[in-house]
Amino acid sequence: MNKEVIELLVEGGNAKPGPSIGPKLSQLKLNIGEVISKINEATKEFKGLQVPVKIIVDTETKKYEIEVGLPPTSSLLKKEANIEIAKRSKPGEIVGNITMEQIIKVAKMKMKDLNTNNLKSAVKMVLGTALSLGLTVNNRNPKELIKEVDQGLYDNLLKWYVWYFKFFYWFNIWNNYISYHNLPNYKTLHKEILFI
16 A cells, blocks of 8 residues: 655645645645645644644545644644734743643643653743743743742642543543444433433
């Protein structure tokens, strides 16, 4: 089976069949409109952000898969802070504020890309990015928070997030298993118990 991979950077939820996409897809004899529609559907949660996308095409059967990557850390932070551009007119200017919970959320999303499996390290990297963008965290300088993370002041919050994400990871695996094997899920069982 021969596979070809097309790597693109598209605007989330708004990919268009332009010169960077159209010719590549037409060479492989794929339906351009259908592929663009599927890319837009897969990237709609990142609306307005640049998102890396891989289209993996089986050149014999013309079947394809779309893999969506994550936008850069800076883009995710700008989205969390509700700012379009982190543009400072002078050094030290503050362009927005986000919470520590938002920092942890972005760190958890980007852990794989940050080449770490340690949430504490990922949080410190994301705090560094927030500092470079001119963002404050909980109305404080991210440098101060990096020191506090090192001192362990956020360990309980980080442990809670690790537990929270693990729970939903295993919950999704269980739901997928149930769906795949056509077993009754928790909603169906709940209804059966109530209406016996």
